[in-house]
Amino acid sequence: MPPRGPSSPAGTPRDVVKRGPAYPRTVDALIAQFASLPGIGRRSAERLAFHVLKSDGPTAEALANAILDVKRHVRHCEVCWNLSDSSLCDVCADERRDRRTVLVVEQPRDLVALEQTSMFRGIYHVLMGRLSPLDGIGAGDLTVAGLVERIDNPGKNAGGEPVAEVILGLNPTIEGDGTAMYLSDILKERQVKVTRLARGLPTGSQLEYANKAVLTDAIQSRQTF
Numbered sequence: 001m002p003p004r005g006p007s008s009p010a011g012t013p014r015d016v017v018k019r020g021p022a023y024p025r026t027v028d029a030l031i032a033q034f035a036s037l038p039g040i041g042r043r044s045a046e047r048l049a050f051h052v053l054k055s056d057g058p059t060a061e062a063l064a065n066a067i068l069d070v071k072r073h074v075r076h077c078e079v080c081w082n083l084s085d086s087s088l089c090d091v092c093a094d095e096r097r098d099r100r101t102v103l104v105v106e107q108p109r110d111l112v113a114l115e116q117t118s119m120f121r122g123i124y125h126v127l128m129g130r131l132s133p134l135d136g137i138g139a140g141d142l143t144v145a146g147l148v149e150r151i152d153n154p155g156k157n158a159g160g161e162p163v164a165e166v167i168l169g170l171n172p173t174i175e176g177d178g179t180a181m182y183l184s185d186i187l188k189e190r191q192v193k194v195t196r197l198a199r200g201l202p203t204g205s206q207l208e209y210a211n212k213a214v215l216t217d218a219i220q221s222r223q224t225f
């Protein structure tokens with residue numbers, strides 16, 4: 001039995017002390033909502049809830065509205081499945097992009113990371129996941145059919161242009177590799193060039209600390225100097 005704290009009401013038998021919620025019900029509900037978010041533990045959820053409590057009305061309202069707006073207005077691009085406020089995402093709608101080159105990624109987050117480099121001038125296709133037989137995720141759960149349709153029917157691609165190259169930009173994991181293999185199998189029967197993103201040593205890393213898989217990739221993906 002832990003010793004009773006000084007806050008226990010004097011004279012109350014230990015087993016009769018009621019252990020109700022420490023916070024008002026509404027605060028508890030907010031904490032529970034924050035705690036249900038990925039990567040947020042109970043302590044962080046409490047900190048966030050108290051931040052909201054301390055905020056003025058308009059600030060708290062802006063947060064609530066941002067959540068509602070996302071649910072009301074954001075949808076998937078009709079061509080590439082990127083997140084978008086309208087039927088075409090900003091990338092697909094941009095006529096200056098090379099719509100003949102399609103980079104396949106797993107998630108909208110990957111697309112955003114690639115866009116931040118400003119190095120890619122083509123367009124994308126977001127699979128919305130990767131094949132994972134152990135979790136029961138098959139091709140039907142991803143947007144594979146949409147990708148194939150874009151290639152088979154240029155009318156379904158941005159600007160109605162035919163796709164000439166598909167770059168597989170899946171994560172270098174077992175599942176990502178499996179998905180890339182699956183896609184390349186489907187695509188090899190079509191008149192489209194299939195490539196994948198290069199792998200190897202990250203800039204600033206040292207050979208002696210790189211693991212075997214990274215070194216193998218670096219050797220296999222070597223480039224002319």
Ligand SMILES: [Zn+2]
Pocket residue numbers: 077078079080081082088089090091092093
């Ligand atoms: Zn799009």
